[in-house]
Amino acid sequence: MSNATHAAHHTTGEHNPHLAHHFDTMGQQAGAAKLGMWLFLATELLMFSGLFLAYFVIRGFYPDMVLGAHEYLSKTAGGINTCVLLFSSWTMAMAVRAAQVGRPNNAEDSAKIKKYLLLTLLCAGIFLVVKYFEYSAKFEHGMLPGKFYTAHLHGYEIEGLPHIFFGIYFFMTGLHGVHVVVGMGIMIWIYMRASRGEFSAQNYAGVENAGLYWHLVDLVWIFLFPLLYLVK
Amino acid sequence: MSNTIFLNGKESPDAVETHHHVSPASHYVVVLMALFVLTGLTYAVSFADLGPLSLPVAIFVAVIKASLVVAFFMHLKYDDKYNLFVFLGTLIFIGIFFGFTLFDLQARDALNDEQRTFVRREEQRNAGEVLQVGISNDPTRLAEYEAAHPGHGEAHGGDGEAHGEGEAAEGGAAEH
Numbered sequence: 381m382s383n384a385t386h387a388a389h390h391t392t393g394e395h396n397p398h399l400a401h402h403f404d405t406m407g408q409q410a411g412a413a414k415l416g417m418w419l420f421l422a423t424e425l426l427m428f429s430g431l432f433l434a435y436f437v438i439r440g441f442y443p444d445m446v447l448g449a450h451e452y453l454s455k456t457a458g459g460i461n462t463c464v465l466l467f468s469s470w471t472m473a474m475a476v477r478a479a480q481v482g483r484p485n486n487a488e489d490s491a492k493i494k495k496y497l498l499l500t501l502l503c504a505g506i507f508l509v510v511k512y513f514e515y516s517a518k519f520e521h522g523m524l525p526g527k528f529y530t531a532h533l534h535g536y537e538i539e540g541l542p543h544i545f546f547g548i549y550f551f552m553t554g555l556h557g558v559h560v561v562v563g564m565g566i567m568i569w570i571y572m573r574a575s576r577g578e579f580s581a582q583n584y585a586g587v588e589n590a591g592l593y594w595h596l597v598d599l600v601w602i603f604l605f606p607l608l609y610l611v612k
Numbered sequence: 613m614s615n616t617i618f619l620n621g622k623e624s625p626d627a628v629e630t631h632h633h634v635s636p637a638s639h640y641v642v643v644l645m646a647l648f649v650l651t652g653l654t655y656a657v658s659f660a661d662l663g664p665l666s667l668p669v670a671i672f673v674a675v676i677k678a679s680l681v682v683a684f685f686m687h688l689k690y691d692d693k694y695n696l697f698v699f700l701g702t703l704i705f706i707g708i709f710f711g712f713t714l715f716d717l718q719a720r721d722a723l724n725d726e727q728r729t730f731v732r733r734e735e736q737r738n739a740g741e742v743l744q745v746g747i748s749n750d751p752t753r754l755a756e757y758e759a760a761h762p763g764h765g766e767a768h769g770g771d772g773e774a775h776g777e778g779e780a781a782e783g784g785a786a787e788h
Contacts, residue, residue: 466647
């Protein structure tokens, strides 16, 4: 950040301490950050699309097995988690909004951003707790991927090749769960930055990009839930 | 700024800036309620017996939900169009990825039957001609396999006596 004479500075009087020296204005800096975030989200979508395609291929090969095995997933747990994630997407959108309308160096406005971030963090925690109970039930019943599959020894007769279904189930929900954990880490980081009073209407790209990431996690679950838990 | 940017022939002083758009809080509440209602709908529909329609219906509702999240929570409706371009470009590539793979999946059976390029062991076993993939076309490996699995010759369509070189040729012939 250069505090030297900034002759090329275009907007009058604007000199935000968060402006990096290689950008002309805060608006340009935020736009570049957001474009970068969208490019990253594009790679995330492509990564998850491979798993979704694997799901459709497996479904195409073994339709009866997928329908038989999916009955063993808890629709209630999946439904609760869907609502929790949707609600957390709302709290995240509100956190971004609180930053967008926040006055610079205003403790009250920063507290509002922090409140919504904490709510989002709480929802992410609830999601993982529900997921923990779901996973431990699957472990207990031996409904595991590939060679670890032992459900037949626990009295569950599932037609066909259910170890393949549980392979794709654990891979997809597992990768999604990793994204939730990473999202919680990002949320804590943004919370700390908000505590330092970094975010306001003049500088909210950090909150906004964290929000974009979190909405992507929600977006993936919106497709995971009906495909894995509900579909007949 | 030394270099002025022109858009559509007009000077555009803030072309490189991102645009602020603050949605009213009530919009977010409406979107959240719509998302809850649509989730309830998918949940209810999963208990109704829609037969082959259930997958398209579930995906259709999920696409509507995803569009709401992308347009309002992720601001793409109000954002610079360049970000929308990145997002839609990604969807096009995912479409190509899905489209060609699923075409292959559908066309695969017909092509295999026509060209016999892929050996499906179960079906051939049921039809009485057992082909061990990677074994039947290699006389030495076939001989080893036959020695290790004495019962195997029964289902081979032969008389079950002649193991060895002769049968290897027969196995090779059955493949074509």
